[in-house]
Amino acid sequence: QLQLQESGSGLVKPSQTLSLTCAVSGGSISSGGYSWSWIRQPPGKGLEWIGYIYHSGSTYYNPSLKSRVTISVDRSKNQFSLKLSSVTAADTAVYYCASYFMVQGVMDYWGQGTLVTVSS
Amino acid sequence: QSALTQPASVSGSPGQSITISCTGTSSDVGSYNLVSWYQQHPGKAPKLMIYEGSKRPSGVSNRFSGSKSGNTASLTISGLQAEDEADYYCCSYAGSSTNVVFGGGTKLTVL
Numbered sequence: 001q002l003q004l005q006e007s008g009s010g011l012v013k014p015s016q017t018l019s020l021t022c023a024v025s026g027g028s029i030s031s032g033g034y035s036w037s038w039i040r041q042p043p044g045k046g047l048e049w050i051g052y053i054y055h056s057g058s059t060y061y062n063p064s065l066k067s068r069v070t071i072s073v074d075r076s077k078n079q080f081s082l083k084l085s086s087v088t089a090a091d092t093a094v095y096y097c098a099s100y101f102m103v104q105g106v107m108d109y110w111g112q113g114t115l116v117t118v119s120s
Numbered sequence: 121q122s123a124l125t126q127p128a129s130v131s132g133s134p135g136q137s138i139t140i141s142c143t144g145t146s147s148d149v150g151s152y153n154l155v156s157w158y159q160q161h162p163g164k165a166p167k168l169m170i171y172e173g174s175k176r177p178s179g180v181s182n183r184f185s186g187s188k189s190g191n192t193a194s195l196t197i198s199g200l201q202a203e204d205e206a207d208y209y210c211c212s213y214a215g216s217s218t219n220v221v222f223g224g225g226t227k228l229t230v231l
Contacts, residue, residue: 052219
């Protein structure tokens with residue numbers, strides 16, 4: 001059973017870049033069929049898909065965030081990362097990483113989430 | 121504004137059944153049998169409850185069921201229990217450009 005754990009800075013200044021990492025255990029990040037995704041949830045609001053990276057390295061991003069998002073994979077560390085540039089207060093949210101099994105369109109394993117606050 | 125439309129709230133008494141709707145378009149829910157439903161308790165990560173419209177992952181109670189008709193997917197919870205009180209989100213694949221869309225979420229209150 002996969003386990004995912006987010007880590008990174010919990011406080012980011014406006015206009016700077018948010019950086020988070022998701023460590024995957026219980027399986028290989030190179031497993032065929034799986035993609036690795038990021039989802040966020042502003043306080044008191046709903047879920048928003050940010051994007052995912054396929055095991056091949058192909059990336060797919062939410063069109064509304066595409067210009068600011070980069071998702072990458074570090075296979076040697078069995079982890080993947082999120083970078084979101086030019087952040088504003090609107091990017092304050094709990095950020096979740098999740099495994100995404102594309103064939104079935106499901107995010108079946110989730111991290112516990114990490115709160116990122118954008119504030120000076 | 122979310123891509124998929126859900127009612128903001130629903131409620132029911134213990135033992136009753138409730139249904140949460142998730143309305144999309146012919147570009148997402150209507151075109152793909154890739155609708156999933158997630159349960160989220162306060163302060164917790166979402167949990168997969170239904171996938172491919174009507175399939176239950178191992179360990180999910182058979183009180184949870186899913187269906188789809190046209191551009192609308194539905195989640196039904198029968199025999200409501202206090203532990204079912206949570207937020208529920210639908211999610212659909214939406215093609216290669218938009219990819220993944222969520223509903224705005226529905227708060228279920230067990231009276």
